[in-house]
Structure formats: C-alpha cells, structure tokens
Amino acid sequence: MKAIRFKNQSILEVELPKPTLKPGEALVRVLTAGICATDITIFHGYADFKGVPGHEFVGIVEKCPDRPDLVGQRVVADINAGCGRCSPDERHCPNRRVLGIRIQDGAFAEYCAVPASNLYPVPDGIKTRHAAFVEILAAALEISQQIHIKNQNRVGVVGDGCLGLLTAIGLRRYCRNVMLLGRHQEKLSIAKRQGVETFLTYPENAPAEIASQLGLFDIMVDATGTAHGLNWCIPLTRPEGTVVVKTTISERSMIDLATVVVNELAVQGSRCGDMAFAMDFLDNGRIDVEPLIEAVYPFARFREAFSHAMTKGSLKVLLAF
Amino acid sequence: MKAIRFKNQSILEVELPKPTLKPGEALVRVLTAGICATDITIFHGYADFKGVPGHEFVGIVEKCPDRPDLVGQRVVADINAGCGRCSPDERHCPNRRVLGIRIQDGAFAEYCAVPASNLYPVPDGIKTRHAAFVEILAAALEISQQIHIKNQNRVGVVGDGCLGLLTAIGLRRYCRNVMLLGRHQEKLSIAKRQGVETFLTYPENAPAEIASQLGLFDIMVDATGTAHGLNWCIPLTRPEGTVVVKTTISERSMIDLATVVVNELAVQGSRCGDMAFAMDFLDNGRIDVEPLIEAVYPFARFREAFSHAMTKGSLKVLLAF
Numbered sequence: 001m002k003a004i005r006f007k008n009q010s011i012l013e014v015e016l017p018k019p020t021l022k023p024g025e026a027l028v029r030v031l032t033a034g035i036c037a038t039d040i041t042i043f044h045g046y047a048d049f050k051g052v053p054g055h056e057f058v059g060i061v062e063k064c065p066d067r068p069d070l071v072g073q074r075v076v077a078d079i080n081a082g083c084g085r086c087s088p089d090e091r092h093c094p095n096r097r098v099l100g101i102r103i104q105d106g107a108f109a110e111y112c113a114v115p116a117s118n119l120y121p122v123p124d125g126i127k128t129r130h131a132a133f134v135e136i137l138a139a140a141l142e143i144s145q146q147i148h149i150k151n152q153n154r155v156g157v158v159g160d161g162c163l164g165l166l167t168a169i170g171l172r173r174y175c176r177n178v179m180l181l182g183r184h185q186e187k188l189s190i191a192k193r194q195g196v197e198t199f200l201t202y203p204e205n206a207p208a209e210i211a212s213q214l215g216l217f218d219i220m221v222d223a224t225g226t227a228h229g230l231n232w233c234i235p236l237t238r239p240e241g242t243v244v245v246k247t248t249i250s251e252r253s254m255i256d257l258a259t260v261v262v263n264e265l266a267v268q269g270s271r272c273g274d275m276a277f278a279m280d281f282l283d284n285g286r287i288d289v290e291p292l293i294e295a296v297y298p299f300a301r302f303r304e305a306f307s308h309a310m311t312k313g314s315l316k317v318l319l320a321f
Numbered sequence: 322m323k324a325i326r327f328k329n330q331s332i333l334e335v336e337l338p339k340p341t342l343k344p345g346e347a348l349v350r351v352l353t354a355g356i357c358a359t360d361i362t363i364f365h366g367y368a369d370f371k372g373v374p375g376h377e378f379v380g381i382v383e384k385c386p387d388r389p390d391l392v393g394q395r396v397v398a399d400i401n402a403g404c405g406r407c408s409p410d411e412r413h414c415p416n417r418r419v420l421g422i423r424i425q426d427g428a429f430a431e432y433c434a435v436p437a438s439n440l441y442p443v444p445d446g447i448k449t450r451h452a453a454f455v456e457i458l459a460a461a462l463e464i465s466q467q468i469h470i471k472n473q474n475r476v477g478v479v480g481d482g483c484l485g486l487l488t489a490i491g492l493r494r495y496c497r498n499v500m501l502l503g504r505h506q507e508k509l510s511i512a513k514r515q516g517v518e519t520f521l522t523y524p525e526n527a528p529a530e531i532a533s534q535l536g537l538f539d540i541m542v543d544a545t546g547t548a549h550g551l552n553w554c555i556p557l558t559r560p561e562g563t564v565v566v567k568t569t570i571s572e573r574s575m576i577d578l579a580t581v582v583v584n585e586l587a588v589q590g591s592r593c594g595d596m597a598f599a600m601d602f603l604d605n606g607r608i609d610v611e612p613l614i615e616a617v618y619p620f621a622r623f624r625e626a627f628s629h630a631m632t633k634g635s636l637k638v639l640l641a642f
Contacts, residue, residue: 046579092560092584146585230578239413248582254573257551258367260590261569263413264467267588269581 003052003109004302006043011303016052019105019113024066026116028059028075033107033299034132035309035317037161037225038248039100043306046250047101054108055079055100058122058131067116076134078118078275079106091272108302110321120275123283129296132318133166133289134278140166141281142273143221143244149174156180156217158201158232160187162292162316163246164223169194169287171221179217181210184313190291207235222246227253230267239263244270292316324373324430325623327364332624337373340426340434345387347437349380349396354428354620355453356630356638358482358546359569360421364627367571368422375429376400376421379443379452388437397455399439399596400427412593429623431642441596444604450617453639454487454610455599461487462602463594464542464565470495477501477538479553481508483613483637484567485544489517490608492542500538502531505634511612528556543567548574551588560584565591613637 005012021027034056042049057077061070081104082093090096099114100106122131140163149155153175157168160182168180168191179197182188188198199214216238222229222245233243234256243265260267281287294315297305302319309317326333342348355377363370378398382391402425403414411417420435421427443452461484470476474496478489481503489501489512500518503509509519520535537559543550543566554564555577564586581588602608615636618626623640630638 089561227578239415240410245578245582248579250579252575253578255576255578257548257566257574257576257590258569258571260588261566261592262590264590264592266590267581269578269583269585269587271583271585 001110002299003105004054005051006049006053009043009045011043011306013302016109018111021063021065021113024115024117025113026064026067026070026119027062028077028112028114028119029062030057030059030107030110030112030321031074032128032132032321033057033319034136035306035319036136037163040310041249042101044250046248049101051100051103052105052107052109052112053100054106055098056132056135057107057112058128059107059112061119062111064116070116070119070121074122074128074131075119076122076131076275076279077114077120078272079135080272081115081118108319110299120279122279126279126282129293129318130282130289131279133292133316134275134282135272136163137166137170137282137287137289138273138275138278139163139246139271140170140273141278142270143167144171144174145274145277146268146270147219147242147244149219151175153177153218154179155219155221156233156236157221157223158182158229158236159223159225160184160191161223161225163225164221165191165292165315166287166289167221167223167246168196170281172196173281173286179214187313187315193291194288207232211236217241219244225249227251231256234259234265237263237265240265242266242268244268246270293318296320322431323620324426325375326372327374330364330366332364332627334623337430339432342384342386342434345436345438346434347385347388347391347440348383349398349433349435349440350383351378351380351428351431351433351642352395353449353453353642354378354640355457356627356640357457358484361631362570363422365571367569370422372421372424373426373428373430373433374421375427376419377453377456378428378433379449380428380433382440383432385437391437391440391442395443395449395452396440397443397452397596397600398435398441399593400456401593402436402439429640431620441600443600447600447603450614450639451603451610452600454613454637455596455603456593457484458487458491458603458608458610459594459596459599460484460567460592461491461594462599463591464488465492465495466594466598467589467591468540468563468565470540472496474498474539475500476540476542477554477557478542478544479503479550479557480544480546481505481512482544482546484546485542486512486613486636487608487610488542488544488567490515491602493517494607500535508634508636514612515609528553532557538562540565546570548572552577555580555586558584558586561586563587563589565589567591614639617641
C-alpha cells in the first residue's frame, strides 16, 4: 500500500505492506484524512516519530476478527491506545500508542490498524469530509469537560486556525460571551457567522493594550500553536481566572510566571477529547465545519497538500483516497 | 522614626516622620518583623517598590480612630488593601496597596499605618515571634483553599526554605502522604519531625531520575523561589495532576509547556492567604514554627540581619524592635 513518512523534514512516499493485525485490532481502509498542525510539528521533529503520520481520518472497516459487526462500517478512531492494564483513561497511559504520533502507524496511508475498541461508527447524517473533523473537534470540546464554564463567563480564544475556530464555536454553545482573537478577517468571519464575537489583532497590538480596550476574560484559551501564545493570554485573564493551553510545540516557552502567581491564575493543559461527544455535537448540527475546509487533495498529491497545509493562514486541508 | 529603604540593591537606614493616618487606618508600633524571600526579590528590583519594605510583622495598635477597641491590642495584618469598591476580594483589586510591596509603606520601620479592617488580634496563647509567621503561613495554607486535596492524595513540595517547610507541614494536616524535597538535610528534619516524608535531592539529580525512584505525585508544589522550580515539578506530576506555583520572581521562566498540555496538568498560581485561618491553625498547635527561626536581630542591626537572611539555606530571620 502507499503511505507517507517524514524524514529530516522531508516527505517520503513509500510502499509498505498492508498492516498485520495485533489481537483486538481492526483493519481500516482510509477514506479521508486531515492534515493537522500537530502533523506539521511532527514533520519538524516533535515527538521524534518515525512511523506513518496522520491521526485525523475517516475510514471503512475491512477486517475485524473481534468485532465482525464493524466490518463495512464507516468509522473514526480515538487515537490513544493504552496498555489496557494500568488505567481506565487510555489517553494518559504512560505506555500508550498514539496513532500517527507515537509508536502506532497513522492514517497517511491507504490502510491503518486500529484497536477495535477505539472505533466510533459515523452516523449516516454526517458527511465523510465532516467526520474527518471529529478528532480535532473532540480536542476543542475537551475544554468544556475539564473546566466549569458558566453561561455568564466571558471566554476568549486566541488563534484563528482550525483549532481556535472549533474551540470558539464549540464553547459558544456553553456560554453567551465567546470572543475569537485572530489576525485573519476572513477566518474570524467563519466564527462570527456561528455566533462568536471577533477581534482582529495586529502583530503590533500588545496584549496589555488589547486588555485595556476589551477588558479581562474569565477564561482564555491559547490556540495559537506558538511558544508565546500563553503570554498573550496571561494579561487578558482576570485574577483567579483560567488560561487553557492547547499548544504543543517542541521548544520550551518563556513564561511570565510571576503574573500567574500574583493573579493566582490556573493554567490548564488540554489535549485530546471524547470522540463520541464530538460526534454527537456534529450530528446534532451544533457546529458547521464545512467553511473550515481549505482544500481537498487526492492522496497521490500529498506533497502539494502538505505544502498547502503549511502555508501560514491555511485552514483544514483534507486528503481523499 | 527609624525605617529602612532599598535603593539600587543597597540598604538605606532612614529617619522618617511617623505615618499620618488616612481614614480607616490604624497606627501600629512594630514589635517583630520577619524577612521574607519576597523582600530579597524586592531588594533585587522585583515590583519596582521604592517605599519601606517589610510585610510579615506583629505590632501593637497605638491609634485607631475608627476602631478604638483595637488600641493596645497585639495584631498581625493582611497586607492587601483594595480600593474597597471593585471587588470583595481585596487581594485581587487592580488598584490595591500591598504593605511593603506596592504603594503602602511596610513594617521595616518603628511604626506603620494599616487599614483597621486588615488587622487581626493575636490570641494570648501565641508568642509574638510565632505570630510573625501568620502571613507566610496563610500563603502556605492558601493552597488548601484553592485546590481539593484528598486524604489519599500524594503531595510533593519542592524547596526546603521557610515557605516550603510551612507548606509541607501545613498540607500534612490535610493528607497522609506529603513529601518535602530539598537540598538541606537539617531543614528536611524540621519537616520530618512534624510528620512529613522527606527526600534529599542533589544538584545533579534530574527530576526525571527522581520520578523513576519516587513515582509520580497527584499534586506538586513549587516553593523553590527559582525560575526553574516549575520544570522540577512538571516531570514529577501524574497526568491530570496539579502543580501549584508559589514562586514570584521578576525574570521570565523557560517552561516545558508541551508536557503540561500532553499530560493535561493544571498549573495553579498561588499567593497570599487567609490570615484568620492561619492564626487559628497556629493557635490550635497544628504546626510548630519555632524550629523555623534562624535568628532574631535587634532592628538596629538590620544590615546584618538582611545579609543573614540572604545567605543561601537560611530560614526565617526575625527583627525585634
């Protein structure tokens, strides 16, 4: 089968045998895969991953010895597979495999192997290209399951990339006042059309200046994907407020920790979320992901697709198999 | 009256008029004051404070037009004085005066002026030199009021200075398993004698090595007072655990934020606490602060006392007036 690997910041198009299944695994034929900011950080060396990348995908189950009822079904997958012994929360098992990120080969390939217990059938009402958003939408909605967001809270999200948009639109369903701060008017408009207030920032806007203009937020989310995202959020958060960090980057960040202490802020790390919850959210039409699709490329044009996804300001680039 | 000021990292012994009282304030004659790590960071330029430093103290009320019942009483003071209009929590009023730290002159002087509503009479059973610990003990116990510590939790405190010792001994009253990690065997013994497990670290011990030896903690507290304290705590905290940061320093810190995100840690800033709560704690004999006293100097020997307090490894240096 055709598959992709990254090596020294270049893309290799390789021919691999179809995955052989370990006990409990299913063979999934990939229909659509999304290119995520995490794939780009892996391309640049994050997590030191040598396997097949790709972790946002929709596929058809071709084989599943343990759950024959799944064969032929359209599915998405929770990417975290724990050892199954140490903890009920596989996302935090220290020996976990993470599809396309850690140990386990991912979905930038014609087929991938996934534990059957990680699969979630996609309801008929959800289009395949929309179902490709379930994994990243789950990560966005994870925030709503980690912290208590009240309807009267004021929430700010910094970063108008895909994760920032999904976070702002998603959290808007939990409280009235959600504002997305970003540098791209056309991307901010996507959120605006789904009920989110927006604020256009410029590189020369200091966060403190914005704070004096907008006031402070109860909850700020860093979805910038950059090392300085947290320092953007800290001055915009009220004393005893919460900053949620979604950014995973390989380098360390210079943080103004004194303000975190003096203002007694809570800084909450946030990663993957609940796939079933996100699927339900999508199925109930609580969010429209269609405007987040930047482009769809055939898998054979992976290099072009990846280069498009790496372009500053691009939204979700999908691969169709 | 005699007072102290810092200027360009040197100590000035100055003669000032007795403070004139603003409405609602009391005049307090200082009996004992403690030198705190924050005073040392202010000496080095933190908070850019030009007034009289000193915020841990016990005194006798000499004048108090609004609360004449307080005159003659031995008191300690909450150091945060809000504007009284914006918020019930004066500690987080953006226009607050903070005794000896921000706007308001502090207690390294024969007299200081304090809002009467900030004063807490000291019960007769508490010695004056012990009451000088109420402010810092309140800061240590603030953690128990910010996060839900369960009896079965495993708590680690890094840093065996005064704040680290008070935190470890204080939190030991909330849960069975509290461990203090530090570099001074004789200081660790103070905590050990009050029921805290201890672990002697060496500069060459990497936190990851210690984690493999000790296992992970549900809650880790950074009481190191250094820029790298948080990076000590992060690898020692279990996924979805909490790191509490007590360190306030002027420089920014290089933080391994990716681990905060991937392990979904909560990083909680923590500052001053509830004085009445800490007083009660002390009055009920739940902690013995006597072994934390490094030395008591007469106020006239301030330079010597401050130099002693700045010596690496010293515990609480007190000034007697």
